Amino acid sequence: MGRIFSIFAALLAFLAPAVAQADPADIDAAARGVVRVVIIGNDDDEIFPVSHGTGFAVTQDLIVTNAHVVRDAMGDPDLRIGIVPSGGGDAVYGQLVAVNSRIDLALVRLTGSLRLPPLALAGRAIAKDARVVSVGYPMNVDRAQGLDLSDIFQSMSPVTSPGFVSGERPSRSFDTVLHTAPIARGNSGGPLVDSCGRVVGVNSFGADNEGGDAEFFFAVSNRELVPFLRANDVEPKINGNECRSLAELDDAERERLEREQMEALRDLAQRAEETRAKRERALLEAQLGVSQDREDRMALAFVLLLAAFAIGLWAWSRHERFDAEAEDAELRRRKINIAFGFAGFLVVVALLSFLTRPGLDEIDRRVAGAMQGDGGTETGNSPTTGTQGDAKLTCRLLPERSRITSAEAPDIEFEWTAEGCVNERTQYGYASGIWSRVFVPNSEDAVSVNSFDPDRRIFRSERYLLSRSAMNEARSARSEYSAPTCGADGAASKLGDLQGEVLSQLPKDPNERLVYQCEPAT
Known part of the structure; x- marks a missing residue:
């Protein structure tokens, strides 16, 4: 019987329409902002974990989780909330900012700096049958690895579980997303993300599975999450762009x-x-x-x-x-x-x-x-529309050619010179026929590679959302050289060579690609 069922399932999978797969790089990027939320007790100055759940960053110092995850800390002043990051670093305590038990949401402020990258929220309704991924810290995985409560203070990567959306429906008096991405105890408060790593809901509870029925799970919908955040003076990062892969x-x-x-x-x-x-x-x-x-x-x-x-x-x-x-x-x-x-x-x-x-x-x-006589030539060539010389430009995003998962994309204005200087202070490198500049900031875990095509007036910014360890390696490589002064003799080709070490450490594909069309500023 089991073999027949397996064959039937495989046949259905073959006949079913293809569904876009989640990009692992996008899920990994979202996981950087996912934390373990630990309720901590104190016995004779010795701290110990009582329970744990999951949360995720909506700003660098604010975490969203479920209200039931922090319920014990709300009723017992001796219990505290600990936040354990996934990418390494010391755990910090959190303070409750707001709790709404009706919609099972809570907002926690960090008392220390973890430099967590905030997750973007999907700005459009999730389609039925869309692929989603649960991200969190299920207890059954901890037990399977032989970990006990004392081990949960260690920084470990969250577990990702793929599934599909089964629908959006009101449940327990609030809007939820019904899905099949498995969650267990410990996943509560973790994000349910789409294929681009954007939050579509906050995992909350699962359906009873008595008698071997199919398992379904519920996440608090963004229709509840966004008003909750705004009611507490938090403006989340909302991304309403269509989720498309770089391959597309x-x-x-x-x-x-x-x-x-x-x-x-x-x-x-x-x-x-x-x-x-x-x-x-x-x-x-x-x-x-x-x-x-x-x-x-x-x-x-x-x-x-x-x-x-x-x-x-x-x-x-x-x-x-x-x-x-x-x-x-x-x-x-x-x-x-x-x-x-x-x-x-x-x-x-x-x-x-x-x-x-x-x-x-x-x-x-x-x-x-x-x-x-008509101002033309026998070859019919038209005058160039490029920007070979100095020009002040205004660049506007081309959404149809861009992939934006989290970053904002306002218009860009800059002055370009034939020597590759931007605004007379930022030198771009020239290598393999491309003008580019690599930016490795200390304020966030993301490397940006900006490039400009002066002939076609196309400006591109590709962002690589890296783990903390990968970011440290990129910063180390960047510290090995100093960018030449803008406009110095041979500055463009020299910088083009110097940037090669950082570029070699980046993944094959970026997480985000922003493409702009530039025109002369008016």
């Missing part, structure tokens, strides 16, 4: 580039055809014009020669009958000489008109002039 973005980017290349080829072919047609028209007009000019000049020369011949013939006939002793002989001699001179002048003009008639090379000159 890369495929879309390749399709977009191929489409742009095809459009560019079509535009080039169209411009070439337009140029060819324009050249043919110009050539025909030039041939007709030159031919007409040649004929006009030759006709003019012929007419002038005829006129010169006629005038010369008249003057010669008068010269033959010239009477030197006539009373008006001097006047007649002057007229004859003028006629001969004018005839000679007409011959010279006719000769010049014939000799200066347009040649065949005039056709090429007229064609070239016509092709340049």
Whole structure:
């Protein structure tokens, strides 16, 4: 029977529509802000754990968990709340800020600094059958590893359990997300996250599993969590972008580039055809014009020669009958000489008109002039729209080309120079044809790699959300060099080489990719 059921389940899995898998890097990034919440007792100055649950950061010093996780500490002043981080570091105590037992939520403020990265909340309703992951510290896993309550003060990575959303429904007088991502005692208060690591609910309780029924679990919906936080003056990080994988973005980017290349080829072919047609028209007009000019000049020369011949013939006939002793002989001699001179002048003009008639090379000159008359060239090239020189730019996010899981993405303004300087103080490195700058901050566990394409005016910021140990390694590599002064001789290529060590330590793919289109600032 069991074998038949397994075959049937496999068949269903094969026939079922494909569901996007959660990106492990995104789940790991979310897990950095998940903590173990321990209720601690004190006996003769010796502390001991009473119970534990899970919580997650909504700010660097505020933790969300279930109200029932901290219930014992609420009723007993001798009990305290301990917060144990997942990524290493000493545990700290927490103080209750707010509790709402009706919706099973509590807010705890840290008394020490753990530098926890806040988790982003999904800003859109989770779809039924969407893949989700529970993140937390189930007690059954601790027991299976041979751990007892005294061991829970150790920093350990939380357990992740995948499942699917079965629906959203009111339960126990508050909105919940019904799902199949397994939770157990100890998971209470932990986040239920989507495939991008964004919180869609706070795990709270499970359905009874008597008689071998299918197991279902309930998480407090964001529709309850967000008002609870805002009622306590906490504005959570909410991300309403569609959850897409980097593979999907890369495929879309390749399709977009191929489409742009095809459009560019079509535009080039169209411009070439337009140029060819324009050249043919110009050539025909030039041939007709030159031919007409040649004929006009030759006709003019012929007419002038005829006129010169006629005038010369008249003057010669008068010269033959010239009477030197006539009373008006001097006047007649002057007229004859003028006629001969004018005839000679007409011959010279006719000769010049014939000799200066347009040649065949005039056709090429007229064609070239016509092709340049509209401000274009025979190749149809258009002026560049890039930013090769200095420019003040305003860059706006392209959501369709970006993947944002937690970061805010406001517009960016900066001044770019041909030497790769931003705002005259931040030098970008140049390597493998890319302008980039690596930022390794001490204030958060995330490495940003910013790059700029001045030809296409595309600015990209890729963020790697690293574990504390990986972040320490990145900081160590960054401390090995000092960025050259902006605009110094060879600064771009030098920095491009220096950044290589940090880049080599980063994962293959970033967690977030923000793509901006830049335009000249107005």
